[in-house]
Amino acid sequence: MEKKVLIYDTTLRDGTQAEGITVSVEDKLRIAEKLADFGVHYIEGGWPSSNPKDMEFFQEAKKLNLKNTKLTAFGMARRASLKVENDPQIQDLIKAETPAITIFGKSWDLHVTEALKTTLEKNLEMIYDSILYLKKYTDEVIFDAEHFFDGYKANPEYAIKVLKVAEEAGADFLVLCDTNGGTLPNEVENIFKAVKEAGIKSKLGIHAHNDSDTAVWNSIVAVLNGAVQVHGTINGFGERCGNANLCSIIPNLSLKLGYETVTRENIKKLKEVSNFVADIVNMPVPKNMPYVGDSAFAHKGGVHASAVLKTPRSYEHILPEEVGNKRKILVSDLAGKSNIIYKARELGIEIDEKDERIAKIVQEIKRLENEGYHFEAAEASLEILIRKHLEGIKNYFDLDAYRVLIARRYTDKSPISEATVRIKIDNDYEHTASLGNGPVNALDRALKKALINKYPSLAEVELIDYKVRIVNETGGTAAKIRVLIESRDKEKKWGTVGVSDNIIEASWQAVVDSLIYKLIKDGV
Template sequence: MMEKKVLIYDTTLRDGTQAEGVNVSVEDKLRITEKLDAFGIHYIEGGWPGSNPKDDKYFEEVKNLKLKNSKIAAFGSTRRAYLKVEEDKLIQNLIKAETPVITIFGKAWDLHVIQALKTDLEKNLEMVFDTVSYLKKYTNEVIFIGEHFFDGYKSNSEYAVKVLQSAKDAGADFIVLADTNGGTLPNEIEKIIKEVKEKGIKENLGIHAHNDSDTAVWNSIVAVLNGAVMVHGTINGFGERCGNANLCSIIPNLSLKLGYETVPKENIRKLKEVSNFVADLVNLPVPKNMPYVGDSAFAHKGGVHASAVIKNSKLYEHINPEEVGNKRKVLVSDLAGKSNIIYKAKELNIPLDEKDPRLPELINKIKQLENYGYHYEAAEASLELLMRDFLGLLPKYFDLDAYRVLIARRYSDKMPISEATVRIKMENHYEHTASLGNGPVNALDKALKKALISKYPNLAEVELIDYKVRIVNESSGTAAKIRVLIESKDKDSRWGTVGVSENVIEASWQAVVDSLIYKLVKDNTKPVGES
C-alpha cells in the first residue's frame, strides 16, 4: 500500500439511509453509487442483503454498472450463536450478493456479548473467527468491524483486543474500530489506538465513527494520524441519531490540509457537487453552514470581512473555495459596507465602481429595506433587480395596474377555491386576465403569467418550487409584517425573490412579480416595443 494513502469507505447507502426521514429507491441508490464511483470513492457499502427487498434488488442491479474506482461491499453480522456458519441464512445472503467485498461486524464489548447476544465471551470469539474464515472462501476481501470497540476497550481491554485478534487470525483484510455510540473523544481515540497497536493489531486498521459527541470527523482524522488506513463515513454525515463521520469534511482535511492521498486530487473540486447530489436524492438539505460544502461556508456578510476578502481571500478564508467546488459569496444586508456592494455589482455584471456618487445612497436604501424586513441573502434575484432599478438599468417590461384575489368556500365545497384577477399595461394596451389556483399565490402566479405570456413566451419556463413565510416582528401578532421568500427555476437555474408587507398576499405578489421580471432580465429579453 502506498505511503500516506487513506482508503475511503462510504456507507451512505446503508448507515446514511438509517437517518430519520430518509427513504431512497433502488434507482436512487444506483445513481448515488455511480456518482461516488466517478468521484473516486474506494469502497461503497450497498446495504444488508436479505434485510429487505430493496437491498436485494440493489445488489442484483449494481452488477450491471460499469464501475471504475469503487468496490461494492455487502454488510452483515457474524453468525448467530446457535447456528453453524454454513447453516446461517444471514451469512448465505452475504455470499449470494456476489460482491467483491463483504463487511461484517462483531461484538467487541463484553456487555453486549452477554446482554444483547445472550452468549458467553468465548463463544463470541468463535463466531467472529468462524464467520471471517468462512467468508474468505467466497469473496476477495473481508472487512471486520469491531462494533462498540472503544466502549468495549474501556470496559474490558483484554477481551476487546481478543475480538480483533480473532478476526485477524481468521484472515480479515481490514480491522475497523467502531465508536458505535459516538461517545468517545479524540484524546481517547489516540490513546486506545496506540495501545491496540502495542498489543499486536497494527496493520490495515480502519475507523468507523459516529457523531453523537460532535467529534466524528476529528476522531477519524486522529485515527489516521495514528496509523489507520481506512476511514468509514457518509456524504454530508447523514446517519442514525446524530449521524456518521462526514466524508465531505474528512476528505478535504486529509488531502488539502494533511497531504494524504484519498480520492484523486482533481476530483476534490467535485466535492460540493457530490454533496448536493446525494442531499437531493435522500431529501435531506445540506446545512448552509456545513464546512467546505455549505452555501455559507465561504460567505462574507460584514463590511470589514468583505473588504479584506476582495484584497486577499486568504485574510478570511482557510482555503480557496474552488478547491472543493464551492464559491465565495459576499452578502448584502444591513451589515453591508461599500465593498459588499461593489463586489456584488461585479458578480452581477452591473457597472458600478467605488467612486460612483450614487453608491452611498444605494447602500442606505438597502439598509433601510433590510430594517423594514427585506432579506436579500436568500433573495439575490430581488437584490439584483433593486440595484438595477436604482441605477436606471432595469428595463420596463410592463406596468402593474391592479390585482384582486378571491377565496371562497361554499357549503358543498371540500376545499376553498382561489381565484386571482390581474390587470397590467404593456405598450398602452391593458391585459386583464383571471385564473384559478391551488391557493391565492398559485392563482396570482398563473393569472400574471397568462397576462404576459403572449408577449414574453419564455415566462412559460418559470416554475415556483418553494414558498416560505416568516413573521418579521412577532410582537405585533396578526398585524405583524410578513416576509415571503419564493424560489423559482427554469431549465437552467434557480433564483430567490422576496416581498414584505403587513398583508401576506401583497408580500407574495411582490415576490412573484420579481421572479418573473428576473427571468426576463436573465434572458436579456427586450421589452415589448423595443427592437
C-alpha cells in the first residue's frame, strides 16, 4: 500500500510574496478552484490580518466548491503583550471560518530575544495558548516551527521544547520550517531523526525555501525521514529565491518513490496547473523547469532525437504524458533526419525515412541557421519550409515593391510611420498604404490591407510580440538582424522568423511567413 503524503499549497500566501507578483481577490479565487480540482489537500489562502484583500478572499471562498481540499488561514502565535482572546489577529483567524488554521511560532532563540524582544519561556506560553485556544474553533491546527533548522543548530534543546509545547497544546501537525532556505539535505535528515529520537509523536511536515537551491530535495529527504505533510508552491514561486516547487515534489514522490500525493490521473494535469498559475500571476514558467517546462522533454541533437523516437526512455526519465507535458523534437543546425521525420509526421505528412528530400531539408536548415535563422522559436516558419520541400505550397502573392517612411516634423510629438505595399495576386495588382505605431506595424497593416479582399481570414491575425536579436555582435550597426514575431488568431499562437542586415527586410520576411502560415492553417 502506498504511503500517503499530504500536499499543502501555499501559493496564495507565500507564493504571492515573490518579487513582481500581485494578485487580486478574483485571481486568488480562480487559483484556489484550480488547485482544489488538481487535488492538493490544503490550500493556504492568506493571512487575514495582513490586508483587507485576504479577509475578503476568505469570505468569498466560502462560496467555492473546494471538494476535499481544506482551506487554511495563516497567522502567528499571540503577541507577548496580549491574552490570546484579546489578540485581534487571532480573532481574525477565527473569523475566516476555515476547517484548518496554521500559525507560526519562533523556534530559534535568536528570534525570540532579538525580534520578539521577549523571554524564551514567554514564547513557549504564546505558542501553547494560541494552539489550545484555536483548537476550540477549527478542526485542525497546524503549527509552523519557524526557523526550526537554524534554531535547532543554535539551541537544539530549546527548538525541541517548542515542538513539545505545540504537541502538548494539541497541534495536529508540527511543520519544521527552513525559513532562511540555507539548510542542506544531510542536515534535514539528521535533524528529522533527532526530532523523532527526542520523543515527538505528532505528525511532522516540512516547509522549505530555496535559497540554497535544495528546497525540493530537502522536502523529499524530509518525507523519507517521516514527514507526512509537504508545503510548497506551484512553480516554486515565493520570496527571495522561492519556495519548494510542488511541480517537482509531486511527481518525484509519486512517480519515482511510490508515495500517494494527488491521484495519478490528476498528475497528468500538472503542466496545465503550472501554466494556469503562471498566466494568472504573469510570471512565465522557465522553459527548463523540470517536468512542466516547455523544454523538459525537448530533444535537439540528431542522435538524441533518433534514439528517443525508437526508445523514449533512452533520453527521457519519464513519459512526458505522465505530467501533462509533451515531447518536442527541435529542428536546428544540430538536427538530423530523425528530427525532420518526427516534425513532418507531427504535421500530418507521412514520409518514408529513406526519402532523399529529408537530407535536403536538413542541409537547408543548417545553411539558414548558419546565416542567423532560429527555428526553435519560429515553428510556423519551419512548417512552411518543410511543406515547401515535401508538398509544395500555393503561391498566395508576389511582392512587387514595399516602402517604409519615417518622418518627424518639429510639430510632431513622435515620429510618424507609413508603409506602402504593392503586390501581385494572380494577375491583379494591389497597391495600399497604411500608418502604424512604428514601421513594422505600418508594414503589417499595409500588407494585410492589400490581401484582405482576397483572403478575409487574415483580418483575424494579430501581431502580439516582436523581438530583435543581433546575429553577429561584432558587426556593430552593420550586423545581421534576426526578427522573431509572435502572432495569433482566435485559436492559437505561432512564431515566425526573418534575417537580414536590414531590420525592415527581416521584419517583412517574418510578417509574410506569419500571414502565409495562417492561410495554410485555414486550408485556403
